[in-house]
Amino acid sequence: MSVQLIKKDPKTGLLSIDNEGLDILKNIDADISICLIVGPYRQGKSFLMNRFISENENTFSVGDTDEPCTKGIWINKNPIKNSKNTCILFADTEGLESDDCDEAWDTKLFLLSLSISSIFLYNTKNALSNDAFKKLSVMVNLSQRIKIKSNTPTAFNNIKLKQDGPKFVWIVRDYSLKQTLKPNERLNKFLEMESESEKTGKKLDDIKTRNEIKDNMINLFKSFDCFYLRIPEFDGKLNLTLTEQLQSLNSLKFNKISKEFRQEFEEIRSFIYDNITPKEINNEKMRGQVFCEYLKSVVKLINSDECINLHDILSESVKAVAENILSKAKADYTTEMEKLFNDKNTCFNESDFLSKEKTISRNFIEFMRSNIFGSNNLAENYIKKFEEFREVKDHSGKLKGGKLFEFKERNEKQANILNDKVLNDAKNNYIEKMKKFMSSDLPKSWNSFYKSENDFSSECINSMNNNLITSNKTKYLNDFKLFKGEKSYSNKPYSGELLKFYNQNEQSIQDKNLRTANDLWETRKIDQRYSKKADFENALESLKSSLKNVLFECSDFDSFYSNFVNKKDIDRIRNSIIEPTTISSSVYPNYSSGINFQGTFSRPETKFYCPYPNCRFTSQSEHGVKVHIGRMHKEQFDCPYCPLCFSSEHGVRVHIGRMHRDDDSD
Template sequence: MAPLVPMQQPICLIENVEGSKLVFNKEAEKILLEISQPVVVVAIVGKYRTGKSYLMNKLAGRRTGFALGSSIQSKTKGIWMWCVPHPEKSGHTLVLLDTEGLGDVEKGDCKNDAWIFSLAVMLSSSLVFNSLGTIDQQSMEQLHYVTELTKLIKLKSTTTKEDTGEYKRYFPSFTWCVRDFTLILEKDGKAITEDEYLMSSLELKKGSDKKIKDYNLPRECILHFFHGHKCFVFDRPASKKKLQILEELEESELEEEFVEQATRFYSYMIHHSRVKSLAGGAEVTGRMLAVLGSSYVTAIQSGTVPCMENAVLALAEIENNGALQDAMSKYLCDMDKQVQKFPTETQQEFLNMHMECEKVAIQVFMGRSLNDKDQKYQRKLKELLDNKMNDYSTKNEKASRDFCRKLLQELSANMENDILAGKYSVPGGHKHYLMQKLNVMESYNSRPGKGVKSLEVMQEYIAEKKDIEAAIIKADETLTEKERQLAEEHAKAENEKREKEIVEQNNRNLQQRMDDQQRSFEQHKSMLMDKMEQDRKMMIQQNELVISQKLKEQEMMMNQGFNNRMSDLQKEIDRLREANKPKPRRCSVM
């Protein structure tokens, strides 16, 4: 995994130009594209001047970074990003997203606020909502953007009614931070926890008139959309005068209660915030987050509603093409290191080299491939690997031919000089020629490292000398006609023997290639089955998370007397449990 390049300060990820146009920052995109590690993405939203940036700096382990601001003006325009190594999860990156304050009077565009909120939801794995005072109807009204999410975000390209049960799979967890909290945490005279305070505030009212529907709607959305609910309350950190220089203050200058509360918030968010994942459970890397973010912003600016399914399909195409490129680069790099060992003594030795390099290449591909439907890209990988194997096989054969020809040239140098000098065109010359030729062949056959084309090169060499040997036989006056005939028949028999050996070797090579293809297929299939099993486990894990949250939601509905809503929740739970049941695994890479 690519190491994270340290970011000394945040950078604007999505710029809000003049409060109306959103632009995906190319410099920030470049930073994300370099991160191949899985990312934990924490985004914070809320009304401006509520201290959001202080909490994000706390998560970054810094006092300064995200602009806190000390005036009534909103300091953060758009969405700012800070990528830091995750303090607990080795090999992971913590991506912090600080959004501009919602409801900025200077902006005057509610639709723009809604898009900022929606982008924070789509990009994060943990969403923090920051508000002042208490959780009351007024603070719920500040969170009205949550009621518009179904209009601003499409889960699938063909949205159906059943899709509403899928939001928990796509959306982040939800944490509500209540700042400057002055109440006592109790209900009906009994002490309650922060989480109980939140869930109590999310209780629905019975009734069907518009006022009750308006009251229930944001609460229903929070319960139904997000897969987890957490609450933190904070005392005022310091006096009003000191708040203006909050980032300059040491912890010892802050209220003790606030410091303890901020520490608990930090510990929880760092420990419990999950890796950003796609529907199905695949972990999102920084590179993938960049593609998703750019896709969402492009859709918004084109006037369409961002579709999370379409964004993932586009991401899958990019990732799978990248997986192909990475795998082939790895294969070529590893095979190029083997070229120095060419020629291999046998074809099987070459095929074993290929198989080892292919195995690593497939592992690289599987590590990055995403939603490779019908194994389209894996089949393309196999095709490319087979083609490149043929190229290297040709190189191996050429190395063998070059080596053998050079060897024969060296071994037969004296014999060639004697041929040119006519030393064999004398009585008894043929016998002398045969002895020289036999010495060359024996020396050649005993030399190791000739490679897979040694027989063919020898046969070609003998074929080149056929006419010369015939002329020597004819010129040798000591040979009788019978001896000439026997010499020619012997040469012919030797030639047929070598031809037969070549055919047998080619047949063995062909069988080895066929066996290699079968091994290759089995190797692809085995790794694919492992990948499918891994993907299924991630899907089941995600489904179980959604089921547990829906069971809590169901229990809450039952306790509040909303039995009519329990049936729909039960159907969603049953559907998820059915999806988790074992199913026959099918795959094809051929």
């Protein structure tokens, strides 16, 4: 299958590039070689090009009438890649001297064919004749518009033009006469300069003209070769006349053609595939994009009838492609970097981000180095431009601008948002775990408290280390530690959330110890009235000794005990104790029934108090207090018929029998 590359603009009659063909060229990522065929119309050019590509499949259209079939220039849609990684394109051109085209159009096609081809096939019939040479010479003379470079001396221009020109292959078709010379010998003889000595007048002028044409032709092409190709003969079993066979030539199987024809054809085909090389200008090969820019420039110059300065065109084409590649690299770099942040929550620590960015930028630098052709420094110059687009540094080497700077700031911004969330999650998690820990079984021993708190803190810090997106995690870890709180040299926290939980546990410990102390105080009735102060002090000492053994996590026992007993108003208790008194008989001679008694005795002045709250009963003896308690503070039994109450059920029954016999009988 083929696509059109060059067509005739119907309005202006100028060369026009077809976008479909241009896209084929643009997508070729390899050196390009073009084997192009020109010659008079209806001479079998399309048939040859079809068979060069495939023995039986047709790529280019072939007609069976005398009307030209090909218009403009067509190329095969699927380039053929050889072992040297060169893409070969076969180009079929519109025949010269057709009725519907003029010499100007033929010249434009011819000039373009010379400018883009690697092998230039010239297809004629019958013989390598002067008439065929004259037709070619007209085009060759017009090709003087092709220059290597503007303002280049003619001699140097011819040398360089020959180096950059295509290889010329003359195919002489349908020969019938016996050939006395081999094809290349005949062509070389044809190109020999004629002697101008002893010639005068018109003959001398003709010789000079022919020699000039030959010289132009020699300077235009890199090499010259010639092949003969006989009339194709077919298997007699086809039952077709020669005319019918030639008309249906393109549709017949190639193996039906005579062996002699196929051998000569294969010789040409092998020569093409063996000798075709990438199109070169000034030793620079061209790939798809450069070739497209080169083609556009050549077409533009041909249409404007300007000189075709090949080196200048290539130089500008290479620069244009380099600019396109640079623009593509910039755009694609930006796109690839944007993909890193598809999710607004995506971010990376600085080292990972720089590593990913370096991989992306390295790929585009290699892409530019592989696709920018020209002088050795051209690719590096454009890579430098890409680097300037990518990053700008200050005099100290610190990044201050460029796309990398923009994406780096974006990554840092998103990282800060994520890191703040990680920090807040750690704080909330720490508080939640501590609250749950402190919600039951209070108070906690300090060993348990600090062990659990340390476990929770380590768990949160480990989670932060795993989830923080920054190379400087210390800042966030310090923020968490500051939030949690610092400890003093005595292991007691003095700030942060830890201090709150510490105070909560401390208060719980104090409450528990206070309850324990109160229970022990009540159990031992420390606040009862003593007859001797020594007994009271002994009771306090016993209480103190017991509290030392039973208090929970009391680090400052002396302070606790002092505060506790002071709140119990022990000074009041001490002052209420009256020690036994010594009484002289000389002072109280009539004491104890008036008996004159000399000696000592205990005056019963000591008061005993009821231990029940809000009861002010006192007695001179302990027995009196016990009787009081038995009467007033033991379990009471009420009479169901009157307000009286008794200390036992038996007393109630006796009372009812005496006072409420009639009521009871009811």
